[in-house]
Amino acid sequence: MRIRLKRSDYLRILEHARSGLPDEVCGLIAGRIEEDMHYVEKVYLLDNPDACPEHFSIDPRAQLEAIRDMRSLGLVPLGNFHSHPSTPARPSDEDIKLAYDPSANYCILSLAGDEPALKCFRIERATRTTRETDVEIVEYAPLPRAFQN
Numbered sequence: 001m002r003i004r005l006k007r008s009d010y011l012r013i014l015e016h017a018r019s020g021l022p023d024e025v026c027g028l029i030a031g032r033i034e035e036d037m038h039y040v041e042k043v044y045l046l047d048n049p050d051a052c053p054e055h056f057s058i059d060p061r062a063q064l065e066a067i068r069d070m071r072s073l074g075l076v077p078l079g080n081f082h083s084h085p086s087t088p089a090r091p092s093d094e095d096i097k098l099a100y101d102p103s104a105n106y107c108i109l110s111l112a113g114d115e116p117a118l119k120c121f122r123i124e125r126a127t128r129t130t131r132e133t134d135v136e137i138v139e140y141a142p143l144p145r146a147f148q149n
């Protein structure tokens with residue numbers, strides 16, 4: 001399984017994470033799935049109601065609104081992202097504890113190093129297993145074959 005993300009969307013996530021410092025920020029990603037490829041076609045930048053450098057939560061109302069928007073555009077939810085202002089792009093113990101959906105992509109953008117690092121994971125809470133997913137950042141994400149005509 002791989003995730004393909006447009007550079008412009010990556011830059012929006014990065015800008016959101018930087019503007020939220022010192023706190024974590026979060027958001028949702030939506031798009032299309034074709035075979036083992038997840039195409040991110042829309043990124044939802046959300047506030048972190050916890051306003052904290054080590055925690056985030058997603059406001060249920062903002063989430064519902066985003067899901068409605070995804071449906072109206074024919075997109076499927078692909079997962080979420082949050083920033084790690086000063087820790088590596090790895091799920092924290094708390095991230096694992098709160099990962100309720102084993103089929104979602106949990107993406108983490110770390111601002112801790114010299115360069116920002118974005119990594120995405122599948123998380124199985126019960127077994128505390130995390131599996132990293134390849135992320136491709138592309139200049140332009142062509143639509144999956146099924147949607148071209």
Ligand SMILES: [Zn+2]
Nearest residue numbers: 084091092095
């Ligand atoms: Zn985290």
